[in-house]
Amino acid sequence: MASSQSDEPAPEEREIDITTSTEPGSDVLWVRTGSEQEMDLPSSPSSSGYAGEGGGSTSATTGSLIEIEHDEEVEQEQMRIQNQIDEISISDSNTSWIPGKRHQDEDDGSISWRKRKKHFFILSNSGKPIYSRYGDEHKLAGFSATLQAIVSFVENGGDSVKLVRAGKHQVVFLVKGPIYLVCISSTEEPYESLRGQLELIYGQMLVILTKSINKCFEKNPKFDMTPLLGGTDTVFSSLIHSFSWNPATFLHAYTCLPLSYATRQAAGAVLQDTADSGVLFATLMCRHKVISLVGAQKASLHPDDMLLLANFVMSSESFRTSESFSPVCLPRYNPSAFLYAYIHYFDADTYLMLLTTNSDAFYHLKDCRLRIETVLLKSNVLSEVQRSLLDGGMHVEDLPTIPQYRTSHLGQHTLPSDSPESFKEANHDIGGPAGLWHFIYRSIYLDQYVSSEFSSPISTRQQQKKLYRAYQKLFTSMHDKGIGPHRTQFRRDENYVLLCWVTQDFELYAAFDPLADKALAIKTCNRVCQWIKDVENEIFLLGASPFSW
Amino acid sequence: MPSRRRTLLKVIILGDSGVGKTSLMNQYVNKKFSNQYKATIGADFLTKEVQFEDRLFTLQIWDTAGQERFQSLGVAFYRGADCCVLVYDVNSVKSFDNLNNWREEFLIQANPSDPENFPFVVIGNKIDIDGGNSRVVSEKKARAWCAAKGNIPYFETSAKEGINVEEAFQTIAKDALKSGEEEELYLPDTIDVGNSSQPRSTGCEC
Numbered sequence: 001m002a003s004s005q006s007d008e009p010a011p012e013e014r015e016i017d018i019t020t021s022t023e024p025g026s027d028v029l030w031v032r033t034g035s036e037q038e039m040d041l042p043s044s045p046s047s048s049g050y051a052g053e054g055g056g057s058t059s060a061t062t063g064s065l066i067e068i069e070h071d072e073e074v075e076q077e078q079m080r081i082q083n084q085i086d087e088i089s090i091s092d093s094n095t096s097w098i099p100g101k102r103h104q105d106e107d108d109g110s111i112s113w114r115k116r117k118k119h120f121f122i123l124s125n126s127g128k129p130i131y132s133r134y135g136d137e138h139k140l141a142g143f144s145a146t147l148q149a150i151v152s153f154v155e156n157g158g159d160s161v162k163l164v165r166a167g168k169h170q171v172v173f174l175v176k177g178p179i180y181l182v183c184i185s186s187t188e189e190p191y192e193s194l195r196g197q198l199e200l201i202y203g204q205m206l207v208i209l210t211k212s213i214n215k216c217f218e219k220n221p222k223f224d225m226t227p228l229l230g231g232t233d234t235v236f237s238s239l240i241h242s243f244s245w246n247p248a249t250f251l252h253a254y255t256c257l258p259l260s261y262a263t264r265q266a267a268g269a270v271l272q273d274t275a276d277s278g279v280l281f282a283t284l285m286c287r288h289k290v291i292s293l294v295g296a297q298k299a300s301l302h303p304d305d306m307l308l309l310a311n312f313v314m315s316s317e318s319f320r321t322s323e324s325f326s327p328v329c330l331p332r333y334n335p336s337a338f339l340y341a342y343i344h345y346f347d348a349d350t351y352l353m354l355l356t357t358n359s360d361a362f363y364h365l366k367d368c369r370l371r372i373e374t375v376l377l378k379s380n381v382l383s384e385v386q387r388s389l390l391d392g393g394m395h396v397e398d399l400p401t402i403p404q405y406r407t408s409h410l411g412q413h414t415l416p417s418d419s420p421e422s423f424k425e426a427n428h429d430i431g432g433p434a435g436l437w438h439f440i441y442r443s444i445y446l447d448q449y450v451s452s453e454f455s456s457p458i459s460t461r462q463q464q465k466k467l468y469r470a471y472q473k474l475f476t477s478m479h480d481k482g483i484g485p486h487r488t489q490f491r492r493d494e495n496y497v498l499l500c501w502v503t504q505d506f507e508l509y510a511a512f513d514p515l516a517d518k519a520l521a522i523k524t525c526n527r528v529c530q531w532i533k534d535v536e537n538e539i540f541l542l543g544a545s546p547f548s549w
Numbered sequence: 550m551p552s553r554r555r556t557l558l559k560v561i562i563l564g565d566s567g568v569g570k571t572s573l574m575n576q577y578v579n580k581k582f583s584n585q586y587k588a589t590i591g592a593d594f595l596t597k598e599v600q601f602e603d604r605l606f607t608l609q610i611w612d613t614a615g616q617e618r619f620q621s622l623g624v625a626f627y628r629g630a631d632c633c634v635l636v637y638d639v640n641s642v643k644s645f646d647n648l649n650n651w652r653e654e655f656l657i658q659a660n661p662s663d664p665e666n667f668p669f670v671v672i673g674n675k676i677d678i679d680g681g682n683s684r685v686v687s688e689k690k691a692r693a694w695c696a697a698k699g700n701i702p703y704f705e706t707s708a709k710e711g712i713n714v715e716e717a718f719q720t721i722a723k724d725a726l727k728s729g730e731e732e733e734l735y736l737p738d739t740i741d742v743g744n745s746s747q748p749r750s751t752g753c754e755c
Contacts, residue, residue, distance in 0.1 A: 126629020127594075128557050128609065138555055141609035142594035145559075149592055152625025212737035220662060221629035224557060228735060327737070337738040357740045 101233045107139035119184040120201060120240055123148060126221050130179075130229065133240055137226065147182050151175060163191050174198040178217035179205070189469060190476040193250060197243050200308065204239050206331040207308045208232055210338055238315035239308070244465050246288060246307070250472050251507075253442050253449040254303045257289040258393045259384055261537040266379040267292040268541075274354060274368045280339065281355040284376075285310055286385050290541060291350070302332035303447050309341070313351060319343050323369070325362045328355070344369050346376065350385050392453045393539065396432030396439070399524070399531055431455065433527075434520040435513030437496070438467060441532050442507040443540060450532065450539045458511075466495070471509050474500050478507070490518065499525055556606040558725040559629055561659075563651045564636035565644040566615030569674040572708035573636065574612045577718050582709050589614045592626060599722050608722060627659035632668045632725035634717075637686070639673040639705065645686045645694075652698065668724035669701045672717055677707035 106113035113135050121140075122131040127148030129137040137144075151173060154161040164171040172194040174181040181198040209228055216223045243249050256264075271282040271294040281301050284291040288310050295301055309328060313319050319326075327338040342354040342365035352372060354365045376382050431437040437458055442449040454464050478486050478500055489500040497512040499521055508529060512521050536542065562570045571589050575581050578595045593612040598605065611626060627633075633655050637644040652669065661667045673691050676684070688705060695701040702724065704717035 124629065126559060127611075128559060128629065138557055138598065138607040139596060141557060141607050142596040145592075145594035145609055145611060149594075149626065152628075153591075156625060209735075210737045212735060216735055222559070222631055223629075225735075226555075226557075327739075329737075334740050337740040339740055359739060 101133075101237055103134045104136055106135040108135070108143040110135070117186050118240075119182075120198075120236075121147060121180075121182040121184075122201065122205065123180050123182070124217065124221075124223070124225070125152075125175075125178045125180060128224060130226055131233075131236055133237065148180060151180055162195075170194060172198060174202065176202050177211075177214050178221075179213075187469070190473055192476045192479075193472050196250060197240075200239060200243075200249060200304065201236065203304060203331040204235060204308050204311065205229070206329050206335050207312050208235065208329075210329040211335045212337075232316075234315045234317075235312055239311050242288075242307075242311060245468055247440055247449060247451055247468070247471065248288070248303065248307045250475055251440070251442050251449050252303050253447050254306050255289050255449050255451065256539060256541050257286045257291050257385060258388050258391075258539050259291065263379070263381055263384045264292055264538075264541065267376065267381050268294060268543075270372050270375040274372065277364075277368065278358065278361070279354050279356050279365070279368065281353070283353045283355075284350070284372075285313075285353065286350045286389065287314065291381070291385060293541060299333075301330070305330040305332045309353065313341075313343055313353065319351070320345050320348075323366065325365070327359075330355075342366070342369065346373065346382055347386070349389060350382060394450060394452045394531070394535075395455060396436045396452050397455060399432045399436065399527060431457065431513065432524070434524040435497070435516035436521075436524050436528070437511045437513060439508065439510040439525075439528050440471060441509075441528065444505055444507065446540055446542070448540050467511055470496060470498060470511070474498055474509055475507075478502055490521075497521055501525060556604065556726065557609055558606060558631040558722060559609045559611065560632045560634060560721055560725065561611045561613065561627055561630045561655070562634045562636060563613060563655060564615055565638070565641070565647050568615065568636045568638040568641070568644050569708045570615065570636050571612050573672065573674060573706065573714060573717075574610055576708045576711055576714045578610070580711070582711070584709075588616065597718075599718075601719070601722055601726065604726075606722065606726065608718070624658050627655055630655075630659050630661075631728070632670065632721050633659070634670045634672060634721060635701075636672045636674055637691075638675050639686050639691075640675055640678055640683045642685050645673075645691065648694065663728075665699060666728065668721075668728050669698070670717060670721050670724065671695050671701050671703045673703070673705045674708055676705050676712065677710050 103112065103116075108114070116134050118133070120131070120133040121129070121144065123129050123144045125148065127145040129140055129144035131137065132140050132144075150164075151161060155175075160175060161173050163173070168186045168188070170183075170185050170189075170191060172183045172185070172191060174195060179202065181202055183194045183198055185194055209225070213223075213225055213228070216225070248254055259267075267284050271284060271292050274282045275294045275296050279296065280299050281293070281295050283293045283301075283306070288307070290306070293301065293306075309330065312328065318324065323342070323344040326341050326343065328341045329335065329338050333339075339355045339357055340359055340361065342356070342362065343351060345351045352369055354368060356365065358364075438452050438454065440449055440451045458464055458467055474489065474491075478489060480486075485502070486500075487502055489498070491498050492514060494514055496514055497516045497518075499508075499510045499512065501508045506529070508525055510521070510525050510528065512524075532539065562574060564570050566588065567586065571587075571593065572582060574593070574595055575583070578597045589612060591614055595610045595612065597608045597610065599608060611630075613626060633652075635648050635651050637648055639645075648671065656664045656667065659667075671691065671694075673686065673688070678684075691705075692703050695703045702720045704713050704720070706713040706717055708714060
């Protein structure tokens with residue numbers, strides 16, 4: 001059950017300047033990547049043979065399959081007002097992000113709409129719009145039809161379209177039976193990441209409706225599913241927002257709220273009692289972090305399902321105000337059918353989800369919840385949760401270096417005393433030792449990850465998003481099926497030193513000061529792994545994991 | 550996903566090349582007409598919001614290319630259509646004769662659940678040309694054909710002058726709405742883990 005192997009030697013230096021592959025001879029040089037441009041240059045996906053559109057929103061919008069004209073007037077206009085257009089979703093923290101649909105008044109004729117860096121669309125295979133991240137779905141009906149025409153045109157040739165590159169834009173397609181999902185992005189995220197995001201959006205749709213919708217489309221291609229999704233805008237917008245801050249969306253792992261082993265055990269024990277009384281899954285969560293999780297025998301909960309379920313619950317305001325009983329589908333467990341979720345918030349952050357197959361179980365689950373609540377209060381779990389929220393998790397500044405002088409925020413660990421050379425404190429007065437700024441550690445056996453708290457200099461929301469995207473890129477390159485998988489990667493650019501180390505047991509992603517010393521960085525990564533091993537009882541859910549079935 | 554219920558109607562416009570499909574659409578949506586002929590390649594898409602009996606709905610208009618070489622696109626384009634508009638030029642017998650082919654082709658490709666009652670609208674366009682002197686298809690003949698095909702509503706229009714265009718599209722919307730009323734029932738399953746060791750239950754896996 002050990003989640004880290006500190007006794008394993010650190011990646012050797014000679015392996016590090018280029019990506020190493022398990023296959024000899026496939027050395028791949030990494031190109032230095034410049035900093036990600038946050039402001040977009042105007043681009044014109046203009047696609048109409050008609051003059052006169054593109055001048056803001058009118059009642060009519062047009063699109064065309066093949067007639068593509070470059071509209072210079074529009075381009076110049078875009079240039080002119082570029083600076084007037086606000087950047088999208090920039091705030092100082094995740095908590096100040098306001099859920100819900102933005103820019104409802106836009107359509108594909110709006111310059112501001114065309115400038116958005118990342119669009120997501122869901123449409124039916126008859127070209128009817130189902131969801132758009134920005135703008136009004138009905139006003140985008142022409143655009144939606146264009147997307148369907150592109151997909152269908154390629155399908156007619158016995159092929160399928162996956163990716164279209166147009167300048168700095170990537171258009172990623174995902175076909176799921178009668179449902180088409182499209183992402184148009186100029187964020188320079190890897191194709192694999194964008195495709196993974198479309199998969200999650202599709203999964204979120206299944207959470208709400210199951211695959212039963214396929215039958216409706218089979219019977220009637222005219223089927224309009226937008227009424228069935230009524231009021232779920234915030235669920236999708238909040239998921240899309242999480243693509244820029246929640247590592248679970250690409251790591252396919254979940255994260256736990258740091259708690260003392262005893263506290264987590266107490267929560268787990270009372271959940272286990274519930275699971276024994278006919279509940280399929282019982283989870284206690286704090287925001288998107290797991291406090292404890294118990295599954296009935298043979299039932300396993302996939303991290304993606306947890307992500308989508310937690311997003312569904314947290315983004316729907318009505319769950320906060322009263323106890324609820326709602327049909328939900330877990331796409332990785334069974335995409336075709338509903339389970340029923342009893343959902344109750346103990347406080348603003350902490351909520352309980354009890355999943356059952358029995359649609360009459362509300363009162364039984366209510367009783368379960370009352371019992372659970374009593375135990376949680378008696379054993380101070382809820383107050384410990386609040387304290388953990390205030391304290392945060394692992395801080396890079398607390399990375400133990402010289403054991404006798406420093407103690408970890410998370411407590412009781414000691415470093416092996418036989419480490420002779422004490423860490424030379426790096427010259428950087430911010431971040432952790434050796435210029436360590438941040439790390440993410442993913443335990444492969446546990447399907448869990450832990451991410452250090454953001455601290456200076458990664459303090460603004462924008463810097464955090466930039467680092468998140470860098471990790472995402474790193475993750476993709478490590479798992480590239482064509483040239484990988486890789487064991488280690490060290491890359492230095494003007495923003496960071498990024499170090500990634502993958503073993504059978506874990507994946508470590510670490511970001512350092514761009515001037516960090518390579519040897520020191522490697523040593524620091526070893527210490528991070530040791531630190532995680534020392535505190536794994538507190539940061540991971542061990543033992544009762546349903547993934548061990 | 551708008552919170553208030555709105556309806557989206559997919560409308561396909563078919564007819565021989567040059568009968569004025571694009572011009573009709575442009576007149577209806579943009580209130581514009583151009584004498585210059587520009588062939589549609591593949592398809593064009595326009596959107597128009599319409600208020601009808603206190604209901605707001607959106608016409609998603611698929612203006613297809615009339616040339617035969619684009620007919621392979623049929624299946625994909627016709628799928629899920631709520632209404633089909635057949636357009637001919639009153640000054641061209643051939644374009645009128647071909648209405649039958651267009652209708653048959655549409656019914657085969659779109660494969661609607663109730664082909665007998667699928668809403669079509671027929672439009673005889675270009676009644677303005679030469680003051681009507683070059684007209685070769687009489688209104689009587691056209692109306693007879695429409696009656697024989699299940700009382701298809703018939704309109705004579707001039708996309709150039711904007712005559713009858715609004716009225717034709719009003720009918721298109723009305724008829725599409727009427728046939729769209731029957732909603733498919735959405736009946737999801739619940740997982741049954743009672744006796745089976747397999748958590749997978751019935752339902753389609755695609």
